[in-house]
Amino acid sequence: MHEQTLKLAALWAREQERDALLAERAGLEAGVRRQQRQLADARALAASTESQLKALQDEERRRTERMNVAAKRRDTTQRLIDEGRASDYAAAMKQVELSKAVVDEEEDALLPLYDQLEAAQTAATGAASGVKVVEGRLREAEAKLAERAPGVAEALVPATAARDAARDGIHREWLNRYDDLRKKNMGVFGDVRDGVCQGCSVKLVPTELAEHRRGVATHYCKSCGRFLGELL
Numbered sequence: 436m437h438e439q440t441l442k443l444a445a446l447w448a449r450e451q452e453r454d455a456l457l458a459e460r461a462g463l464e465a466g467v468r469r470q471q472r473q474l475a476d477a478r479a480l481a482a483s484t485e486s487q488l489k490a491l492q493d494e495e496r497r498r499t500e501r502m503n504v505a506a507k508r509r510d511t512t513q514r515l516i517d518e519g520r521a522s523d524y525a526a527a528m529k530q531v532e533l534s535k536a537v538v539d540e541e542e543d544a545l546l547p548l549y550d551q552l553e554a555a556q557t558a559a560t561g562a563a564s565g566v567k568v569v570e571g572r573l574r575e576a577e578a579k580l581a582e583r584a585p586g587v588a589e590a591l592v593p594a595t596a597a598r599d600a601a602r603d604g605i606h607r608e609w610l611n612r613y614d615d616l617r618k619k620n621m622g623v624f625g626d627v628r629d630g631v632c633q634g635c636s637v638k639l640v641p642t643e644l645a646e647h648r649r650g651v652a653t654h655y656c657k658s659c660g661r662f663l664g665e666l667l
């Protein structure tokens with residue numbers, strides 16, 4: 436390989452070492468953010484199941500109270516009738532009928548409500564324990580980041596210095612091309628197999644490939660712009 440190609444290859448190697456550190460930190464940070472999002476979702480679900488449960492409990496209380504009041508009125512009125520103390524017998528009978536109807540109505544409503552309550556209680560308990568699980572995962576992700584971040588920061592200093600030093604002695608033109616490729620998030624080298632750039636699968640110019648092979652010049656793929664790399 437040409438001396439400039441070798442320097443570019445060395446720069447690329449240093450760059451990838453530095454990128455690996457950045458990627459490690461970014462990965463740990465992304466892990467924390469992912470758990471934070473999941474925790475927000477888990478908490479929203481827990482709040483929603485809790486409020487559904489509370490609404491059902493309120494309804495149960497309301498219906499039970501209405502049923503108890505009606506049952507009491509039914510019994511009291513019935514006793515007045517039985518003891519012959521009802522001032523208006525017809526009205527008292529009507530009162531008993533109405534009260535019985537309310538008791539029946541509430542009993543009918545309460546039976547399915549108990550099933551709903553049980554399901555809502557299960558959902559609320561599940562959602563609450565889901566929150567705990569995600570809280571635990573978030574703590575783990577935060578601990579991993581806290582544990583590794585200083586080491587990464589420390590390693591980045593020499594890695595950055597080595598990367599910057601590796602730029603020395605590379606021609607401006609090649610550095611510009613290198614930086615453009617980096618900006619496009621592309622690999623900097625296209626390896627060569629059977630005269631074809633492995634970066635973009637396009638056939639290379641034979642004369643340039645021959646020069647690259649002999650190491651007398653640095654060339655790049657005219658299709659994708661990557662520097663010609665290893666001959667596979």
Ligand SMILES: [Zn+2]
Pocket residue numbers: 625632633634635636637656657658659660661
């Ligand atoms: Zn190419």
